[in-house]
Amino acid sequence: MPDGLKAIVADPGGAVIGLDFDGTLSPIVPDPAAARIHPDGPAVLARLGELVGAVVIVTGRPAATAVEYGSLAGVPGLVVLGHYGLERWEAGSLTAPPVHPGLERVKAGLPPLVAGLDGVRIEDKERAVAVHTRQAADPQATLDALREPVAALAAEAGLAVEPGKFVLELRPPGMDKGMALSAFLRERAARSVLFAGDDLGDLAAFAAVRASGLPGVTVFSGSSELDVEADLVVDGPPGVLGLLASIADAVESGRTG
The missing domain is CATH 3.30.70.1020 (Trehalose-6-phosphate phosphatase related protein; domain 2)
Structure with a gap:
């Protein structure tokens, strides 16, 4: 088990689990409007949300769209940073700047x-x-x-x-997934971090994990056509959710062991 995962399991209350949406929680489909979370996603995320410090989705989609397409409104403590961090959805409330002219x-x-x-x-x-x-x-x-x-x-x-x-x-310029994730880690005083993504826009978040100085794990769930450095490589949304479920299993086992 990578050291970052060990840190998450040993101290789940200090862990931030960061996730992209398309290609990470939802399979890539020809029509983006038809994308929906993998069937196992809501239950796995709800379970994990009860165990770790925070689950945050950082996506290029509008935050409310990710919540809708992911059936995520019931995930405990979930935060969704939409439009690469310009929007924030939390506890049913959406905050966002004015639309760029x-x-x-x-x-x-x-x-x-x-x-x-x-x-x-x-x-x-x-x-x-x-x-x-x-x-x-x-x-x-x-x-x-x-x-x-x-x-x-x-x-x-x-x-x-x-x-x-x-x-x-x-x-709009001035924000990317790395900046959004870094700010969230500071906000939550994170002690460990995992980020999973599948495309070029997620590389900034991978870099933020490495630059954070925290025990961290980067998880790539995308195509082999992209040359991406990551700690773990999994097979699309099923692989991501399988990994998250195994983290939840390990945390619960540690609490009962």
Whole structure:
């Protein structure tokens, strides 16, 4: 067992369990609006939430969407940091800054950029806009062709581009998953941390785990096409939830042993 996991099991009250949503708790699907948490997810997270210091989901999705798609409202003490940390959902309450004024510019400018590109989908995420190429005949070539014009449009609007697997997301600058996770660790005075993710946007959170100075574990649940350094590699959402269930088993065993 990695030292980070040992620290979590030995002192669960000081542990923060951080998780991405898509590809980590929910299987990747062609239509992002059809994504739902793995069937085992709500029960495993509810169980873990009773045992550790905090469970926090850090996602590019709107926080309320992650709660809805994950059936997560009943997870004890859950915090969801949406839009890479710009939004916060906790105990049924959502807090968020004003919508970035540049979003209207990109919402108007993206349709002409993708016109004629079969299989390209624009997703309005309220405080961000994503361009998906997963359903294109050649997803990677289509994504590569869009990088430069999408980056130019984002720059005009004062937005940042967050690349992912077959997606380019245009969002407000100044926040990423690493910054969001680091701030949460300080807020909770964490003594150990685990973060699980599957895509490029999660690398900042992995770096935050390493930079925290805490006993930590990074868990990669994504495709082998991405070259990612992580302490553990698991097979998608079933692997993540199996790991979380094993942590809960070990904590409960320690309490009764």
